[in-house]
Amino acid sequence: MAADVKVRDGDVVKAEVEQASSRILEIMALKGKVTDTGAMITRCADYDQEEEVYRARHPWSVYQAPVADMQKAMDRLRDELPKRGWKIVKDGVDNSPAKSPQLVAQSKEDEFAVDVRLLDERKYGDDPSLIEVTVESACYRAK
Numbered sequence: 001m002a003a004d005v006k007v008r009d010g011d012v013v014k015a016e017v018e019q020a021s022s023r024i025l026e027i028m029a030l031k032g033k034v035t036d037t038g039a040m041i042t043r044c045a046d047y048d049q050e051e052e053v054y055r056a057r058h059p060w061s062v063y064q065a066p067v068a069d070m071q072k073a074m075d076r077l078r079d080e081l082p083k084r085g086w087k088i089v090k091d092g093v094d095n096s097p098a099k100s101p102q103l104v105a106q107s108k109e110d111e112f113a114v115d116v117r118l119l120d121e122r123k124y125g126d127d128p129s130l131i132e133v134t135v136e137s138a139c140y141r142a143k
Contacts, residue, residue: 005044005053008140014039017056020112021135025062027080028073030131032065044139056137063130070118070131074101077116081105086114098123111138 017039025034039058047053062070081088081103090104094117101118114135121129 005141013056013137017058021058030062030073032062035060055139059134061130061132067129
């Protein structure tokens, strides 16, 4: 039931998710190339399709940086996110065959979540190493 979901302006939510992404990129302090994608609005999978419930998602990545620097960026996130109002809810490996390092955190107000994975080319073969980041908002009903 979407009755407990806040009513929000989708453009405002998108902008907030992009701001959260920018802060995460700043914490990472990783010199490399960053994919240039904007946040997008998607249906919130936690609710029935008939309900007008959405979330903003901002997937992006940093690449063309040494893996050692990427590992340090992950360490900076582990140290800094809790100091900036985020709770780390997973710090381990993902379910991929490569068992990539994964860090998942939620903002204290549960307004945002972030999923960060380090994809190491030494485990993936031809694909270049990168840090894959997805920031998403809490579910909301559109105004």
